[in-house]
Amino acid sequence: MLAALVDLNHPGHYLHWGFIQLSVANALVILAMLVVFALAIVIPFRASRRQR
Amino acid sequence: MTTQVPPAVDPVETPSWTGGLRRAAVRALPPEKLLPDKQPSYVASWVYVFGVLTLAAFVVILVSGVVLVWRGPSWWHVSKVGLFFNSIHLWSVELFFFFMVIHLWGKFFMAAWRGRRRATWITGVVSFVVSIGTAFTGYLSQQNFDSQWISTQAKDGLNSVGVGALFNVMNFGQMLLWHVLLLPVCVAVLVGLHLLLVRHRGVVRPIKVRSAVPARLGADGPGPDGSKEA
Amino acid sequence: MAEETQSLAEASAEPDDADWQGPKIHYDLAKEFVIALVVVAVLAVIGAVVFSSPDDRPVTIRQWSQATPGDFLATAVSELDGSSPTAGYGPPYNTATGSGQKIFFLNPQQWIGVHTPVDAAQDFVLSPLALSAQTDPTLRAALARYDAASASDQQAWTTAYTKGLDKVQFSGTDVVLPARDYGPVAPMMQSLLSMARTGSLDADLLASPQFYGTDYTKPLLFIADGSYLADKAQAQHLSGDQWGMMNETGNFPGQAWLWLYTMWYQIAPFNSSANADALVWALMMLLTLGLALLPFIPGLRDIPRAVPLYRLIWRDHYRRLAEEAASGPQAGQPPAARMPLR
Numbered sequence: 001m002l003a004a005l006v007d008l009n010h011p012g013h014y015l016h017w018g019f020i021q022l023s024v025a026n027a028l029v030i031l032a033m034l035v036v037f038a039l040a041i042v043i044p045f046r047a048s049r050r051q052r
Numbered sequence: 053m054t055t056q057v058p059p060a061v062d063p064v065e066t067p068s069w070t071g072g073l074r075r076a077a078v079r080a081l082p083p084e085k086l087l088p089d090k091q092p093s094y095v096a097s098w099v100y101v102f103g104v105l106t107l108a109a110f111v112v113i114l115v116s117g118v119v120l121v122w123r124g125p126s127w128w129h130v131s132k133v134g135l136f137f138n139s140i141h142l143w144s145v146e147l148f149f150f151f152m153v154i155h156l157w158g159k160f161f162m163a164a165w166r167g168r169r170r171a172t173w174i175t176g177v178v179s180f181v182v183s184i185g186t187a188f189t190g191y192l193s194q195q196n197f198d199s200q201w202i203s204t205q206a207k208d209g210l211n212s213v214g215v216g217a218l219f220n221v222m223n224f225g226q227m228l229l230w231h232v233l234l235l236p237v238c239v240a241v242l243v244g245l246h247l248l249l250v251r252h253r254g255v256v257r258p259i260k261v262r263s264a265v266p267a268r269l270g271a272d273g274p275g276p277d278g279s280k281e282a
Numbered sequence: 283m284a285e286e287t288q289s290l291a292e293a294s295a296e297p298d299d300a301d302w303q304g305p306k307i308h309y310d311l312a313k314e315f316v317i318a319l320v321v322v323a324v325l326a327v328i329g330a331v332v333f334s335s336p337d338d339r340p341v342t343i344r345q346w347s348q349a350t351p352g353d354f355l356a357t358a359v360s361e362l363d364g365s366s367p368t369a370g371y372g373p374p375y376n377t378a379t380g381s382g383q384k385i386f387f388l389n390p391q392q393w394i395g396v397h398t399p400v401d402a403a404q405d406f407v408l409s410p411l412a413l414s415a416q417t418d419p420t421l422r423a424a425l426a427r428y429d430a431a432s433a434s435d436q437q438a439w440t441t442a443y444t445k446g447l448d449k450v451q452f453s454g455t456d457v458v459l460p461a462r463d464y465g466p467v468a469p470m471m472q473s474l475l476s477m478a479r480t481g482s483l484d485a486d487l488l489a490s491p492q493f494y495g496t497d498y499t500k501p502l503l504f505i506a507d508g509s510y511l512a513d514k515a516q517a518q519h520l521s522g523d524q525w526g527m528m529n530e531t532g533n534f535p536g537q538a539w540l541w542l543y544t545m546w547y548q549i550a551p552f553n554s555s556a557n558a559d560a561l562v563w564a565l566m567m568l569l570t571l572g573l574a575l576l577p578f579i580p581g582l583r584d585i586p587r588a589v590p591l592y593r594l595i596w597r598d599h600y601r602r603l604a605e606e607a608a609s610g611p612q613a614g615q616p617p618a619a620r621m622p623l624r
Contacts, residue, residue, distance in 0.1 A: 004334030008533040014519055019548045021525045025535040029150065037154045040098035041594050091309035092302040093290070094599040101318065104311075108318035112326050129337060136330055138337075142534075143329030147322055149539045162595060163586040165577035167298025177574040184539060191537070197338035198531060201515045203498075204506035205522060212383040212560035213567075214390030217374035217397035222503070225496025257298055258596040259587060 086251050094258050099162075102155035103250075109148035110243065114236065116141040121232055125195060145187055152180060164256040172249040179242040186239055189231035192221055203227075290599070290606050336531045338518075343487070343501060346510040347478035355457065356447050357508040358474050359467065361406040363440035368503045369402035375503070376400055383560035390560070398499055406504045410486040411470055414477055421473045424466035431465065439465035455479060522547050542569070 013024040022030075119137045120128060128134030156176070158164075165173035191202050203221040210216040220226055287293070293304025347354040360366035370378045374397040383391055408425070415422040428436060446459040457472050477483045487501040505511050512521070520526035527544045530536035546552045546562045555561060577583055586592060593600060 005332045008333050009336060009531070010533055011517075012519055012529070012531075012533050021519070021548075023519065023529050023533070023536065025530070025533050026528060026538045029146065029535045029538050030541075033150055033154055036150075037099075037157055040102070040154070040158070041591065043098055045096045045098055045100075087311065089308065089310060090306040092293075093305040093307050093602070094596050095309060096307065096598050097595045099595050101314065104315050104318045105322060108315065108322040109326075111319055112322050116326070135334060135337070139330030139333070139335040140326045142335040143333070144322065144326040146329070146535060147325055151322075153539065158595070160576075161586045161589060161591040163583065163592070165583070167300075169299075170577040173577055174574050177570070177576075181570055181574075184537075187537065187539075194337070196336075196340050197514070198336070200340050200502060200505065200511065201520055202527075204502050204511070205527070208383075209559040209563050211371075211374060211391055212557070213385075213563045214394050216391075217394040220374075220398055220497075220499060222499040223497045228496075253299065254302060257294065257296075257302060258599050259592050260294065261593075261600060 080252055081248065085254075086248075088251075092255060092257065095255050099158040100255070102151045102158060105151040106148060106155050107243065107247075109144050109151055110239070112144040113141060113148055116144060117232065117236070125193060125228060129195065141190075145190070148183070149187070152183065156180065162256060163259060166256055166259075167253065169249070169253050169256055172246060172253060175242055175246040175249060179239060179246055182235060182238050182242060186231065186235035189227045189235060192227040193224065193231045195224065199224075290603050294599075294603060333534070336534045338531045341505055341511050341514065342481065343478050343484045343505060344481040346505060346508060347475055347483075350508075350510050351452055351457070351475055351479075352447060352450050353509045354478060355450065355471050355475060356444065357504070358407055358471060359440050359443050359447070361402040361504065361507065362408075362467070362470075363437060363444075364403060366402055366507045368400060368406075368507050371400075374398050376402075383557040385557070385560045385564045400500060400503060402503075405500055406487070407470070407474060410477060410483055411473055413486060414473055414482075418473065420469060424469040424473075427466040428470060435465065439463070439467040443467045443471065523553065542566070 008025070015022045015024060015027055116137050120134070120141060123131075123134060128138035159173070159176065188202075188206070192199050192206075206221050207216055210219060210221060219230075287305055288296075288303045290304050293302055296303070343354075357366065361369060364370065364378075368375060372378045373391050373395055376396060376399065383389075411421060411425055415425050428439075431439075442462045443459070443464045446462055446464065449460050451458040455476060457468070457475060459468065474483065477486070484501060487504060488495050488498065515521055515526065516524070518531050519529050520531070525544050525548065527547075528536050528538055528540045543562065543566050546565060547558060552558045552562055572579065572582075
């Protein structure tokens with residue numbers, strides 16, 4: 001396509017586990033969701049601004 | 053209030069539909085509840101930001117969508133600028149679902165439907181479902197190979213449940229109008245309702261831990277779900 | 283403020299739907315929204331600049347008939363003799379009974395009836411040929427002969443033609459078949475192929491009663507009856523049995539949120555059922571209803587308590603509650619605050 005720095009229009013890459021068939025792109029998105037969710041829970045939130 | 057004032061009917065109490073509506077609205081959502089600048093001390097986790105991130109993604113989707121609407125459905129196939137805005141539209145949709153699903157996970161693990169917040173949960177789930185439909189019609193409105201393949205595949209599922217007659221995925225005009233008008237309006241209304249409910253009830257409080265009072269996650273008193281704690 | 287608020291323990295002991303009277307923090311929702319908007323906008327622009335978006339060109343009948351004329355002819359003759367998927371589809375396109383998926387004994391596909399009428403032989407083959415026949419006497423004669431023939435003769439010709447296509451060869455634009463009696467079907471198909479190659483069939487199938495058309499049902503059904511579109515999709519991992527609904531062309535992420543819907547098609551009994559679509563749709567509607575009504579479902583709504591992620595999310599709250607309890611029970615403090623929390 002025009003002007004994309006990374007061309008994703010090449011034939012896709014796919015992961016297979018048994019009946020599961022997942023594109024690498026989707027797998028990365030899902031993995032990123034899990035990582036972001038985990039980080040959101042673990043990383044402390046600006047707790048110091050509490051007002052009593 | 054002085055005794056000199058004639059005992060005229062208090063304007064606030066004048067019976068009228070408009071006044072009643074205003075009073076009900078203010079009662080449900082007084083300004084400090086609608087736009088509070090303080091939150092309970094337990095609202096201290098990054099998990100809380102995914103709702104607003106989803107909302108922000110929705111705004112970016114709408115803005116990029118309006119740009120695409122401005123020049124019509126064929127523009128982005130032939131213009132670099134059009135393709136750029138189509139790309140923003142695509143990636144903001146990916147971000148929208150990315151954040152929305154994390155928001156859903158977070159609210160699930162917080163059992164955020166407690167305390168008469170079930171309607172909030174339900175409007176959230178319905179928003180999710182309608183958003184999927186909106187994205188789906190977007191794929192059908194692309195006028196490219198994707199649209200051809202997705203529409204000719206999806207027709208069987210829709211036909212099999214009797215919906216295909218009224219919702220013809222191979223009718224580009226119909227799908228485009230659903231995508232740019234009907235469904236976004238539905239999502240906007242649902243999300244608006246969801247937000248008002250969130251503000252009305254406030255942020256769900258932490259699950260009670262080993263309290264003397266058993267906390268029932270689904271319950272907010274006697275009702276259809278007032279089952280015993282497992 | 284401190285005097286007016288309840289202690290953490292007192293506030294926590296209130297019912298879940300009571301207004302929080304305990305300690306509060308400053309939380310600037312408007313600022314949070316603006317920051318979120320900037321973050322998302324920046325991420326979307328980065329996605330657009332770095333990756334752009336996919337736009338594989340659509341398949342045309344012209345392209346199909348030029349790339350795989352044999353597949354085009356096989357599809358066209360199956361439309362003519364009623365053996366194509368569209369011809370045998372049933373509602374909402376026609377009254378054929380071949381299809382019509384069932385959800386156990388329910389057949390919702392039949393309930394609404396024919397709403398988008400498609401007569402495969404007429405719409406895909408005979409009507410376009412009749413247009414072309416206006417300036418082609420040979421084709422006109424062939425069509426007249428086909429129309430006048432008995433159903434069994436028509437069937438014999440199309441069956442012979444379908445068999446002949448196994449050994450079809452192409453000499454330039456001419457269809458070369460083994461010598462058999464194809465009746466008028468051979469010249470008809472030759473003409474249809476010629477029309478398709480020039481692109482006029484694309485236009486004819488779109489032609490609607492009015493000048494402006496936005497309904498692509500007919501050309502899409504015709505193209506989808508052939509193998510060309512499906513083969514292209516298969517090569518891009520877009521087929522139903524390849525988890526295709528959640529995939530996108532190239533290396534782009536697709537609709538990952540359709541993973542559950544997609545998954546059912548891969549496993550028994552759906553992957554071998556003739557009613558797969560109906561059953562999967564019914565199941566997904568049920569599951570979606572279940573998600574929406576989760577707060578009412580005992581067991582499911584208690585999962586968050588069993589998977590104590592909430593203890594991590596609210597760890598500060600529980601710690602402060604414990605600290606408050608450790609600093610000595612105060613009068614009127616509910617038992618909850620005195621309990622060890624970890």
